[in-house]
Amino acid sequence: PVPIPIPLPPSWLPFSLFPLPFSRMMDTRKDFPTLRIVTHPLVQHKVSILRDRATPTKIFKELVEEIAMLMAYEATVDMSLQETKVETPLESTVGRQLSGKKFTLVPILRAGLGMVEGIYRLVPNARIGHIGLYRNHDTLEPVDYYFKVPGDTAGRDFFVLDPMLATGGSAASAVSSLKKAGATRIRFLCLVAAPEGVRKLASEHPDVVVFCAALDRELNSQGYILPGLGDAGDRLFGTR
Ligand code: PRP
Ligand code: URA
Helix, strand or coil: CCCCCCCCCCCCCCHHCCCCCCCCECCCCCCCCCCCEEECHHHHHHHHHCCCCCCCCHHHHHHHHHHHHHHHHHHHHCEEEEEEEEECCEEEEEEEEEECCCCCCEEEECCCCCHHHHHHCCCCCEEEEEEEECCCCCCCEEEEEEECCCHHHCCCCCEEECCCCCCCCCHHHHHHHHHHHHEEEEEEECCCCCCCHHHHHHHHHCEEEECCCEEEEEEEECCEECCCCCCHHHHHHHCC
């Protein structure tokens, strides 16, 4: 029997061609050309629990993993596939499998680490790089202290992970480091974004699509997102 051909999604679409709606993403292209907000009800429900100051560390950590997994489902919707022969218990058929180089997840330390496990459960053969950055509390400028990603960067899909996109300094610096290492296909996944951060990342890296679960109102004078969820690293790791 000849299998009915199902059109495969194109491989990495440039943002300008990113079709809408892929599923449950809000179109914010007019004001924020690089942004996609994942509006799935499960994501929105879980983000509200995450914001609650009374949510304990254990639940916070579990929710970050779950939301990251759900967001990755949306952010990988256009990954390319190739046909593969499969023997079912009854007959041969043609299935589809992901093609190309393995995805690489790149958490920004520390808080990005909280997003890795959930996505890794979806894509167990992903590679994992690390970028160490922290914000100087006075200047809010990112200070980098660690960088390690797989060597063969060309043609690889990178997903930079950080729950918070505030001023955008950390994200822009992480993406610049990745590009310096040769990466060309980069997406940024965060949970809560501030308009300032989305604009900064878009102005420095207009080719990087940003997926978030919420676009919040603004930053306060200390660079915290309002209403936000507080310090993501501290809430994940119980350090305050
Ligand atoms: C937080 C967060 C981002 C950064 C966002 O990390 O996890 O990396 O701030 O802020 P920005 O958009 O203004 O750069 P932080 O610097 O607090 O580091 P830590 O979690 O390792 O303490
Ligand atoms: N980093 C955080 O963890 N939270 C914010 O609101 C801003 C930056």
